[in-house]
Amino acid sequence: MKLVFPATPVPHGVTQADWLNWTWQLRHSLRTREDFAKVLDLTADEEEGFHGGGELFQIRSTPYYAALAGGPHDPIRKILMPSARELFTGAQQMLDPLGEKKNNPAPRIIHRYPDRLLFLVTDTCSVYCRYCTRKHFTGGDQAFVRSSEYDQALSYIKSRQGLREVILSGGDPLTLSDSILERVLSDLRSIDHVEIIRIGTRMPVVCPMRVTDQLVQMIRRYHPVYLMTHFNHPRELTGEAADAVTRLVDHGIPVFNQLVLLNGVNNHPAVIQALSRRLLYLRAKPYYMFQCDPSEGTDHLRTSIDDSIEIQRELWGRLSGLAMPNLSVDIPDGGGKAGLVPDFLVSHEGRRRVFEGWDGVRAEYIDPAPETIVKPIDAELYLAEWDALKGARSR
Ligand code: SF4
Incomplete structure (x- = not known):
């Protein structure tokens, strides 16, 4: 069936040319209670959130993204609007849940x-998602890294021979102008050992008009460049967002999606199935489905790991492997990612395992005799590459 992605209506009093211009969207960002009250009937919880939550973490949205929000319990509204509950002390509250400050060997790295x-590369975003994991850094409004810090960061990247990938993040790198972004891409491409550049951005979701022909033409000059985006809900895939994703992949820029499971937003298998199916149709790979990090002020947005594994189990038989995102939790304090997979194993004895599949089929899998297992004869050809990574990390 052909999937349809409806365009967002242009609000009264705004020209279509302005609405579809990303710099107009950023210049007309909603930031204050008064700005938001012009487009949404604020609830008492949100009113309170503007005072308390706003102090904890900046509030900002493009007019485009705010136009996607519906009534008080609407999923997109929960991502966007501050809540009094951001001030509650939750079960676990961390300013730096990923332990990034411990792994910060050079400025901005x-x-x-x-x-x-x-x-x-920047600490600015066009929308400040209420569940953001990097609240300790994001929202300081330093549009681009200071030049002395930029030079130190670049020197660090040059000095680490084992590095293969650089992931541009922030903040949102696509809030930068084409010329600044091109300088970064060009500097990274001039470093021999940097093979892959990734751009982590939510702009295709919250300001899809940012993905212009000029931008994709520029990015393609620095291939291989991958774009990691962050759709959380099928309603974010509007006509404008679908055009942005299509423009990227048409220019050979692979698009991968990382979603965060959020309470009352997308924590239902039918919602994730709809999102994944639409993304795949647009040639964007559903990549990760993250457990929400215990960042400050996010307890009301978090779900349980049991709930997430149950969603993954439900999806197992209903989504192809291409459409299936990997469920993962970031281990707090810098432990890295841990994959979460539903347990299909019923019993295990010696070489015999009994599994029960997603729809109840039960069967046995028997390992071959251990003495028949050999390693590939040419593995040593790749050992130098393998060993080179060992010394790559800073500590
Ligand atoms: S776009 Fe990313 S970095 Fe920016 S507020 Fe949202 S989650 Fe945080």
Whole structure:
């Protein structure tokens, strides 16, 4: 069946040319209670959130994204609007849940894995998601990293020979102008050992008009570049967002989606199925489905790991492997990702295992005799590459 992605109606009093211009969207960002009250009937909880939550973490939205929000319990509204509940002390509250400050060997660099690192090129986003895991950094309004810090970050990347991937993050790198972004891409491409560049961005979701022809033409000059985006709900896949994703993949920029499971937003298998199916149709790969990190002020948005595994189990037989995101939790304090998979194993004895599949089929899998197992004869050809990664990490 052909899937349809409806365009967002242009509000009264705004020209279509302005609405579809990303700089107009950023210039007309909603930031204050008064700005939001012009487009939404604020609830008492949100009113309170503007005072308390706003102090904890900035509030901002593009007019486009705010136009996707519905009534008080609407999923997109929960992502966008501050709540009095941000001030409650939750079961676990961490300013830096991923332990990034411990893995920060140079300004704006988070280096946790041997072969890749994050380069936080800006701390600005066009929408401040209430569940953001990087509240300790995001929202300071430093549009681009200071030049001395930029030079130090670049020197660090140059000095780590084992690095293969650099992930541009922030903040949102696509809030930067094409020319600044091109400078970063060009500097990274001039480093021999950087093979892959990734851009982590929520702009295709919250300001899809940012993905212009000029932008994709520029990015493709620095291939291989991957774009990691962050759709959480099928209603975020509007006509404008679908055009943005299509423009990226048409220019050879693979698009991967990372979603966060959020309470009352998308924690239902039917919602994730609809989102994944639409993404795949647009040639964007559903990649990760993350447990929400215990960032400050997010307890009301978090779900339980049991709930998430149950969603994954329900999806197992209903989504193809191509459409299935990997469920994962970031181990607090910098422990890295831990994959979460429903347990299909019923029993295990010696070489025999009994499994029960998603629809109740039960069967036995028997390992071959251990003495028949050999390692590939040419594995040693790849050992130098393997060993090179060992020394890549900063500590
Ligand atoms: S776009 Fe990303 S970095 Fe920015 S507020 Fe949302 S989750 Fe945080």
